[in-house]
């Protein structure tokens with residue numbers, strides 16, 4: 001599992017067709033890892049880093065879409081109640097492991 005050291009780096013030695021997708025459990029773990037201030041909420045900045053880490057080419061755009069999808073109370077952050085929807089959204093896109 002190559003989650004460490006992937007910030008800003010893209011490795012191209014994998015074959016897309018064979019790369020396994022992240023599971024929901026893995027995505028949930030990754031998102032929580034990026035709650036860097038530990039307040040059990042994911043801010044835009046934290047989400048952006050998470051999407052960058054899982055291989056999004058447009059993390060800022062993805063955060064905007066993810067908030068539209070999962071931010072039920074509209075405060076611009078994803079809390080623990082909203083995390084399931086965020087994970088569902090990210091899983092639907094089908095990011096592959098690097």
Ligand SMILES: [Ca+2]
Nearest residue numbers: 035037039041
């Ligand atoms: Ca946070």
Ligand SMILES: [Ca+2]
Nearest residue numbers: 071073075077
């Ligand atoms: Ca929210």
